[in-house]
Structure formats: C-alpha cells, structure tokens
Amino acid sequence: MATLSDVARRAGVSPATASRVINGSSKPVTDELRERVLAAVAELQYVPNAHAQLLARSHRSAVGVIVHDVSDPYFAEITRGLQRVATDQGRLLMICNSYRDPDRELEYVELLRGHQVAALILAGSGYHDEAFTRQLNEKLAAYEATGGRVAVIGRHEHSGDAVMPDNRTGGYLAGRELCGLGHRAIGVVAGPRILTTTTDRLAGLRQALTEQGRELPEPRIRYAEFDRDGGAEATARLLDADPELTAIVALNDSMAIGALATVRARGLAVPQQISVLGFDDMPIARDVTPALTTVRLPLVDMGVRAMSLVLGVGAPTPRVEVLPAELVRRDTAGPVPLSTRATAGSAPRARRGDTTS
Amino acid sequence: MATLSDVARRAGVSPATASRVINGSSKPVTDELRERVLAAVAELQYVPNAHAQLLARSHRSAVGVIVHDVSDPYFAEITRGLQRVATDQGRLLMICNSYRDPDRELEYVELLRGHQVAALILAGSGYHDEAFTRQLNEKLAAYEATGGRVAVIGRHEHSGDAVMPDNRTGGYLAGRELCGLGHRAIGVVAGPRILTTTTDRLAGLRQALTEQGRELPEPRIRYAEFDRDGGAEATARLLDADPELTAIVALNDSMAIGALATVRARGLAVPQQISVLGFDDMPIARDVTPALTTVRLPLVDMGVRAMSLVLGVGAPTPRVEVLPAELVRRDTAGPVPLSTRATAGSAPRARRGDTTS
DNA sequence: TACCGCAGAGAAAGCCCTTTCCCGCAGGGA
DNA sequence: TCCCTGCGGGAAAGGGCTTTCTCTGCGGTA
Structure with missing residues (x-):
C-alpha cells in the first residue's frame, strides 16, 4: 500500500507539500509541484489512509x-x-x-x-x-x-x-376508529412487552376503549416478535382463543401483514368478517390487498x-x-359484522360465512 | 476524551502495560497491576481510539x-x-x-x-x-x-x-411458464437497460419465447426504475399501448408489486384477465394478494x-x-383468458370484464 | 557465591498523516 | 543599498495506540 511519503518521494517533494496538494489546502503550491504530486498519486494509485487522517486531524465528523x-x-x-x-x-x-x-x-x-x-x-x-x-x-x-x-x-x-x-395518540386513534365502527371484541397483536413502543401504543389504545366503555382484557393481547411471522403467529393464538373477534389491531404494519395472512388462511374476509389495523404506514401498506388501514408516523x-x-x-x-x-383509512377496517353486533361475545362460530364476498 | 496514557498515569503504570491489560495481550501482567488498570479504565470511562488502534496494528480486519x-x-x-x-x-x-x-x-x-x-x-x-x-x-x-x-x-x-x-435461466423459466399457460401477448416491465441484470433476465425471457415461436418486440418492453413506482408506471405505459396484453413479466418483485397496483387500479382481475410474474422472490411476495408467482433467487x-x-x-x-x-408458482399467473386465446393481438378492449370475480 | 535465565515492567520506535513553525529567497519601499 | 515583507517550501512535532526491544531483579543451578 503506497503511503504519502512514497508519493512525496516520487514527486520529489516533501510529504507536507504532497499533503497540501492532495487535500487542497489553502496554502498555495506552485503549479509545477502540484502537477508532479498529482501525477505521482495517479501512478501509485495512492489512497490516503483514512485512519491516519482521522487521527491526525482530530476533527470528528462522522x-x-x-x-x-x-x-x-x-x-x-x-x-x-x-x-x-x-x-x-x-x-x-x-x-x-x-x-x-x-x-x-x-x-x-x-x-x-x-x-x-x-x-x-x-x-x-x-x-x-x-x-x-x-x-x-x-x-x-x-x-x-x-x-x-x-x-x-x-x-x-x-x-x-x-x-x-406520538405512539400513545396513535394507539388512541386506532381504538377510537374501531369503536366508531362498532367493534367490541377487539384483539391486539403486540410487539415484545419489554419495548416502550409496545406499551405506549397499547396504553393509547386502551384509553380509547375505556372511554367508550369497552374493555381490553389481558388475554386479548398477544405479544410476539415485531415482525411478519410474529404477527401471523400471535393472530393465530388470538383467533384460537377468541373466534368471535371482529377486529385485530397489530402494533406495527409488519405484524399486520402477518395477521392478514393468518386471517386469510382461515378463510375470514377482511373487512367484512374481521377488521385489521396496522401501525406505522410503511410503504408496503398501500400495496397489500385489501390496502391496510393504519396509523401513519412521519418516519x-x-x-x-x-x-x-x-x-x-x-x-x-x-x-x-x-x-x-395520523389515522390513514384504507380498506382493512370496516363496520362490525351485523350478526355479531347484537351478540358480541357469544355465538363463537356463527359468524363464519355470514357475509360472502 | 481520556487517552491510554491518562489511564496509565492514573493506574501508575506505563502505557505499554495498560495496553496489554486492555487488549488481553499474551504477555503476562501481575494481577495487581491488571486490577489497577481496569479500575482506571472504568473510572475514566476509557474507550480506545479506534483510528489509533487500526493505525498501530496494521492488521486489516473489516x-x-x-x-x-x-x-x-x-x-x-x-x-x-x-x-x-x-x-x-x-x-x-x-x-x-x-x-x-x-x-x-x-x-x-x-x-x-x-x-x-x-x-x-x-x-x-x-x-x-x-x-x-x-x-x-x-x-x-x-x-x-x-x-x-x-x-x-x-x-x-x-x-x-x-x-x-442465474438471471438468464430465471428469465427463461418465466418465459416458459407463460408460454405453457398459452400467453402470446406478453409485456415486460424492465429495470434500467444499462443494468446487466435487466438485460440478462430479458435475454433468458426472449430465448424462451423464441423457442416457442413467440416474439418479444421492443415496444412490449418498458424500462423504468427498478422499484415499485417504476413498475407501476411502466405497466401503465404498457397497458396504454397494448390493452390486449394477457401477461406481464416484471423484472423484479418490487416492480411486480407496482404492476399489480396499476393493473388493479384499471380493474383487471389477476390472474383471470391478466397474469403477472415477478422476479427475486422477496419475502413480501407471498403476502400480497394474490400471492406473487415469481422466480426465486437464493439471496x-x-x-x-x-x-x-x-x-x-x-x-x-x-x-x-x-x-x-427457480420458479415459484403462486397465484398471479394463470392460463391465458379464453376470449383472447384465439384472437390474441386483436380485439383490444373486448377482454375487459369477460371474467368476473 | 557467582552466574544464567526468565518473568514482568517500561522505553521507545513506529503506524501514516496533518499542521504549525520556521527558513530562504525574491521583490518593493525607503 | 538595506531592510522588511510575503510567498513557497520543508522540517518536525504531534495524534493515540501497539509492539519490539531493553532493562531490572529474582530464583535456581553449578
């Protein structure tokens, strides 16, 4: 690896001059020397050692x-x-x-x-x-x-x-939207409970439900990894325990996509039979079918x-x-299915197939 | 910012010894000095200067x-x-x-x-x-x-x-699949033509079509950015020029997702009215609806x-x-629509609505 | 007791640059 | 003619670390 002094020697100048040419220092250098240095740099394919540079100019920049x-x-x-x-x-x-x-x-x-x-x-x-x-x-x-x-x-x-x-308000918006659509049996697909993002979003959601006289019992919250597969798996657990759920809030869009996959695999129509909400509004949210209703964050x-x-x-x-x-309304959240509106919490299996596509 | 000599001074040892302790050198150091150095490190919150280290041990690792x-x-x-x-x-x-x-x-x-x-x-x-x-x-x-x-x-x-x-074979597989399904009017949503990936995939595709006696005229290839929006836009141009297209090959999955969006926006059913193929098999490919048929690369x-x-x-x-x-068959590629099978290339608008969902 | 060897510690020589400081020289003003 | 100024260039001092080399002092052997 060629060094600065190699360049200097080849150009017949001092390392100081070579350095000045290479870094475009403010100190003037005659054209002749400049040319010689530049030529040497090219011939030797010289690249300054970044560590040496960073060490020499103790000038933090990265x-x-x-x-x-x-x-x-x-x-x-x-x-x-x-x-x-x-x-x-x-x-x-x-x-x-x-x-x-x-x-x-x-x-x-x-x-x-x-x-x-x-x-x-x-x-x-x-x-x-x-x-x-x-x-x-x-x-x-x-x-x-x-x-x-x-x-x-x-x-x-x-x-x-x-x-x-504003994660908390985001959760709140999701909750209020769902309440407005008449949902009562709401499940949550949550990220790891050790993350403050999870608990903040959850807190907002819970607040909205509470204000509307709904509850969010702990069994209706399933914690999993904050990714697609975590979402799919948590949704499966949720649905197994609570087949009468009419809405699922996923605490981020990746999980929502996993939720959508599970829901689809079980033959449930979105949003006719079950609504799904995401969080974050990642670019892919608008491209899944149905397009994901979600809470947008200005990432x-x-x-x-x-x-x-x-x-x-x-x-x-x-x-x-x-x-x-900010809530972004797209196509995965709809009104609570008619058949369950009156009897929420009972009639576990009756819903399936009530509404056909 | 504390330096190694600060640590050494504080511990009452030489920089050499401090260095040896900190880096777990093979050279032995008595426990007492070791303790003193470690204590000094902790008190000063010392972190070695990475540039100085990298410079001193001219030992490339990254x-x-x-x-x-x-x-x-x-x-x-x-x-x-x-x-x-x-x-x-x-x-x-x-x-x-x-x-x-x-x-x-x-x-x-x-x-x-x-x-x-x-x-x-x-x-x-x-x-x-x-x-x-x-x-x-x-x-x-x-x-x-x-x-x-x-x-x-x-x-x-x-x-x-x-x-x-093996981009070329991948393109070939896509082409063969589409030919097998009876398609003749095939459009291509391609990445920038300056990229070899584009041309390799295209070459394989063209070979497959040629072998089956099909053609791939230049106007049926639209070049755009290798991303979702590029795919959407190229698809729009393709469909505007050639409404009778029965299949679209996108040269990567991001473009395919854009293509799907455009096709859906125009009310065409996939794969009943038009087939869409992707390339790469990115994770999201299985989560779009319908799930994307694509060529998998072992990324x-x-x-x-x-x-x-x-x-x-x-x-x-x-x-x-x-x-x-490797071809991954999912749900976006189907047989050529019946109405066009005989008349491919003519009857531009007749197809729309032939098959209803 | 004298000497050798070795363990453990420090001194110092780099690693490759940047930059300050200094020097020589040429030109201009007195 | 002399001195001052300013320009262009080089010498050298770091920057913070690693590592070789050197040195000291101890224990063990002859």
Missing part, C-alpha cells in the same frame, strides 16, 4: 446511528431521513444494527465512541429494563461529557435531545429532525420534538 | 460492502447472508449504498480502500458502460495488488471471485457464499459460483 435493523422498513424510512440531512452536511454515517439486543446496543455505543463520531443517534424503541437503561445513560453521559452530541428517536430513557413519535421526517437536532448549532437546551400520528 | 441500497429487500437479504458469515468470523462490515450511481460506486471503492478493509464485496447489477467498467476494474486491481480480496455478486465486470445468480445464500469466498483461506484460483434460479 455520525453514528444505532437502529434495530435497517432492513426493517420502519428503520429504512427513518434512515432515509437521517441520510438526507447528513449528505447535505457532508457527513458520513456509520449505521449499526442492534437487532433489538440491549447488550449489542451498549457495545455499539462504545464502538462508535471509539470511532470518534461527532454525534450519536439511537433510533427505535426503548426497553422497560432499569439496569440496562441506567447503563446506557451512563455511557451516553460519558460520551456527551467529551463533547459528543446525542439524540434519540422514540425512546424515553435519554434526557437530552429527542424526537418522539422520514423523524430522521430529518433527529439529524438536524444533532448537527444543529446553538440549541443549548435539550429539545424534545413530538411528531403526530 | 470488510467493505457496496450495494445499491440496503433497504431494498433484494439487498437486505443478501446483506443478511454477508452478515451471518462476517459475524461468525468476528469481522466488522462497512456497508455503503451506491444508489445505482456508478460514480458513487467508484468513490466508495476508494473510501473503503482508505479505511483499510481486508476485503471488498460489490453486490448488485453491473453496468453496460465500458468506461466505467474499466475504471472500476483498475481500482479493484490496484486494491488487489495490495493484498485486498474482492468478490462480486451478480456482476460480470470483475475477473476474480464471483457469485452469480441469503448468495451473501453467504460471497463472504465465504472472500474470507476463505487458500482458494488461489478465482472462483465463480453460479446459483440457480
């Missing part, structure tokens, strides 16, 4: 991002927003997947700190786990003490800058805000931006 | 990956495979999105080289662009000359290690192979592994 999984559309959208701002500012992003493993999350904070990132963004749900939360906060505080900036997306545990999707915007927060000048006080959730 | 877009399911799957092997081997991955921009691709090769990666993996389609291909090959060759390993996934341009999905496996190739010991000769494509 931004670290920790998400659960970039290939999950939820995070893909957020990341798109992050990228947009970062690219505008000429910042490099280092993106790490924690795969919802708290330990890995902690490790990545260290790793990114070690890589001298200028800022750190943690996106994704927080955990109901005191010990972990404390540890994370310590690490984050240590990082901030050295001048690093931190922002979180959708997590309560950090006391500094944050952008928070890209969340990314944009978080990155702006973290790169923003000034802003001495920690800021928390709450971004609103 | 692997660079260049894909079009990790959040595209195609690459997400491949990346999953890459990750699996990398994690097993304790390697860090640096993943870069080129967004199908050749210049950006070139830049990333340099960037990753500068970051001293031990190997480089390029995944995604190649380009029909002589100048670019030559430049890329030069850069890759220069990198390999310094001991770097390179593997490509699905690209022809590199002469070394490669894993190639995760492609990633696993490529990473193994590049990290593999020995293997002096460049190896090319071709991974087979």
Whole structure:
C-alpha cells in the first residue's frame, strides 16, 4: 500500500507539500509541484489512509446511528431521513444494527465512541429494563461529557435531545376508529412487552376503549416478535382463543401483514368478517390487498429532525420534538359484522360465512 | 476524551502495560497491576481510539460492502447472508449504498480502500458502460495488488471471485411458464437497460419465447426504475399501448408489486384477465394478494457464499459460483383468458370484464 | 557465591498523516 | 543599498495506540 511519503518521494517533494496538494489546502503550491504530486498519486494509485487522517486531524465528523435493523422498513424510512440531512452536511454515517439486543446496543455505543463520531443517534424503541437503561445513560453521559452530541428517536430513557413519535395518540386513534365502527371484541397483536413502543401504543389504545366503555382484557393481547411471522403467529393464538373477534389491531404494519395472512388462511374476509389495523404506514401498506388501514408516523421526517437536532448549532437546551400520528383509512377496517353486533361475545362460530364476498 | 496514557498515569503504570491489560495481550501482567488498570479504565470511562488502534496494528480486519441500497429487500437479504458469515468470523462490515450511481460506486471503492478493509464485496447489477467498467476494474486491481480480496455478486465486470445468480435461466423459466399457460401477448416491465441484470433476465425471457415461436418486440418492453413506482408506471405505459396484453413479466418483485397496483387500479382481475410474474422472490411476495408467482433467487445464500469466498483461506484460483434460479408458482399467473386465446393481438378492449370475480 | 535465565515492567520506535513553525529567497519601499 | 515583507517550501512535532526491544531483579543451578 503506497503511503504519502512514497508519493512525496516520487514527486520529489516533501510529504507536507504532497499533503497540501492532495487535500487542497489553502496554502498555495506552485503549479509545477502540484502537477508532479498529482501525477505521482495517479501512478501509485495512492489512497490516503483514512485512519491516519482521522487521527491526525482530530476533527470528528462522522455520525453514528444505532437502529434495530435497517432492513426493517420502519428503520429504512427513518434512515432515509437521517441520510438526507447528513449528505447535505457532508457527513458520513456509520449505521449499526442492534437487532433489538440491549447488550449489542451498549457495545455499539462504545464502538462508535471509539470511532470518534461527532454525534450519536439511537433510533427505535426503548426497553422497560432499569439496569440496562441506567447503563446506557451512563455511557451516553460519558460520551456527551467529551463533547459528543446525542439524540434519540422514540425512546424515553435519554434526557437530552429527542424526537418522539406520538405512539400513545396513535394507539388512541386506532381504538377510537374501531369503536366508531362498532367493534367490541377487539384483539391486539403486540410487539415484545419489554419495548416502550409496545406499551405506549397499547396504553393509547386502551384509553380509547375505556372511554367508550369497552374493555381490553389481558388475554386479548398477544405479544410476539415485531415482525411478519410474529404477527401471523400471535393472530393465530388470538383467533384460537377468541373466534368471535371482529377486529385485530397489530402494533406495527409488519405484524399486520402477518395477521392478514393468518386471517386469510382461515378463510375470514377482511373487512367484512374481521377488521385489521396496522401501525406505522410503511410503504408496503398501500400495496397489500385489501390496502391496510393504519396509523401513519412521519418516519422520514423523524430522521430529518433527529439529524438536524444533532448537527444543529446553538440549541443549548435539550429539545424534545413530538411528531403526530395520523389515522390513514384504507380498506382493512370496516363496520362490525351485523350478526355479531347484537351478540358480541357469544355465538363463537356463527359468524363464519355470514357475509360472502 | 481520556487517552491510554491518562489511564496509565492514573493506574501508575506505563502505557505499554495498560495496553496489554486492555487488549488481553499474551504477555503476562501481575494481577495487581491488571486490577489497577481496569479500575482506571472504568473510572475514566476509557474507550480506545479506534483510528489509533487500526493505525498501530496494521492488521486489516473489516470488510467493505457496496450495494445499491440496503433497504431494498433484494439487498437486505443478501446483506443478511454477508452478515451471518462476517459475524461468525468476528469481522466488522462497512456497508455503503451506491444508489445505482456508478460514480458513487467508484468513490466508495476508494473510501473503503482508505479505511483499510481486508476485503471488498460489490453486490448488485453491473453496468453496460465500458468506461466505467474499466475504471472500476483498475481500482479493484490496484486494491488487489495490495493484498485486498474482492468478490462480486451478480456482476460480470470483475475477473476474480464471483457469485452469480442465474438471471438468464430465471428469465427463461418465466418465459416458459407463460408460454405453457398459452400467453402470446406478453409485456415486460424492465429495470434500467444499462443494468446487466435487466438485460440478462430479458435475454433468458426472449430465448424462451423464441423457442416457442413467440416474439418479444421492443415496444412490449418498458424500462423504468427498478422499484415499485417504476413498475407501476411502466405497466401503465404498457397497458396504454397494448390493452390486449394477457401477461406481464416484471423484472423484479418490487416492480411486480407496482404492476399489480396499476393493473388493479384499471380493474383487471389477476390472474383471470391478466397474469403477472415477478422476479427475486422477496419475502413480501407471498403476502400480497394474490400471492406473487415469481422466480426465486437464493439471496441469503448468495451473501453467504460471497463472504465465504472472500474470507476463505487458500482458494488461489478465482472462483465463480453460479446459483440457480427457480420458479415459484403462486397465484398471479394463470392460463391465458379464453376470449383472447384465439384472437390474441386483436380485439383490444373486448377482454375487459369477460371474467368476473 | 557467582552466574544464567526468565518473568514482568517500561522505553521507545513506529503506524501514516496533518499542521504549525520556521527558513530562504525574491521583490518593493525607503 | 538595506531592510522588511510575503510567498513557497520543508522540517518536525504531534495524534493515540501497539509492539519490539531493553532493562531490572529474582530464583535456581553449578
């Protein structure tokens, strides 16, 4: 691997001059030397050693991002927003997947700190786990003490800058919609209960039902992985226990898609026999059939805000931006089936086939 | 930011000893000093400067990956495979999105080289662009000359290690399937024509049709972006020009989903009035309604192979592994509608509504 | 008792850059 | 003619770490 001094030697100049030419330093260099250096660079296929550069100019520029999984559309959208701002500012992003493993999350904070990132963004749900939360906060505080900036997306545990999707209101909107359509027997396909995202959304949902004099008993909530297969499986358990369910709320769209698959596999018509609601409004939501009724979160915007927060000048006080959730009515939520409206909670099997497509 | 010498000073030892303790060097250190160093590390919240470390031990370990877009399911799957092997081997991955921009691709090769990666993996389609291909090959060759390993996934341009999905056969399988179902008026929703993936798949498709005495005239191929919206738009153009089409082959699943959306928007029943085929078999393919008939590529496996190739010991000769494509029959491809079977190519509007759902 | 060997610790030489500081030289003003 | 200024270039000092080499002091053997 060619080094800067190789280039300098070949060009017959000092490493200092070579460096100046290569980095377009403000210090003037005569055209002749410049040419010679450039020629040497080309001949040797010289590429500066990034680590040496980063070490020499102790000038933090990259931004670290920790998400659960970039290939999950939820995070893909957020990341798109992050990228947009970062690219505008000429910042490099280092993106790490924690795969919802708290330990890995902690490790990545260290790793990114070690890589001298200028800022750190943690996106994704927080955990109901005191010990972990404390540890994370310590690490984050240590990082901030050295001048690093931190922002979180959708997590309560950090006391500094944050952008928070309004999960609770989102859950509330879903609940109110379903109540408005007359549903009483509502099942919930939930993500892991250790995630604050799950409990926040659930809380909003429960509030809406309670206000309408409905209940949400614990057996009507099934917890599973926050993905398609988790949704499919939880829905199956729900339906096995409670065949008279007229609506299912999935706590994210991936789970909703799994729910749809299970429901379809059991020959239930959506929304005629059973309604399904999603959450997040991922791009695919409009493309499934029937198109998914869901609660939209401004994912890209969340990314944009978080990155702006973290790169923003000034802003001495920690800021928390709450971004609103919004109900998107499409085709998977309909009025409660007539046959069950009067007798909700009884007549378990009577419904099947009542309405034909 | 605390440094190693801060730690050493605090522990009352030399930096050398501190380093040895922190990195678990093989050189023995007495327990007492070890404890003191560890305590100092904890108190100072010390994290080694990764750049300094990487610079000091000139020991390349990370692997660079260049894909079009990790959040595209195609690459997400491949990346999953890459990750699996990398994690097993304790390697860090640096993943870069080129967004199908050749210049950006070139830049990333340099960037990753500068970051001293031990190997480089390029995944995604190649380009029909002589100048670019030559430049890329030069850069890759220069990198390999310094001991770097390179593997490509699905690209022809590199002469070394490669894993190639059998795009051509995949296209062939799609064509044969459609011919078997009696289709003659077949439209193609293709990705950018500059991509070799597009042309390979197209070539296989064309071969199948030719063998069956069918034709694939150029106007029946519409090129667009390789994503959902590109597919929707190309399908619209196709249908506008050729309302009598009985089948559409989309050259990837994202486009197929867009095609499905357009077809549905025009009130055509799938597969009764029109068949739609996808390509890749992304996870979502089974969840759309009707479930997508498509050509499966072993995406995760492609990633696993490529990473193994590049990290593999020995293997002096460049190896090319071709991974087979496979037709997955689901619900979007059916026999050609009766009304058109005899009159294919004429009676433009007659078909609509022939079969009712 | 003298010497050898070795364990455990530190000194110092890099790793490859950037950047400050300094130097020589040429040109312009007094 | 002399001095000052300013420009273009190089020397050298880091930046934070790893690792080799060196040194000290101890135990064991002859």
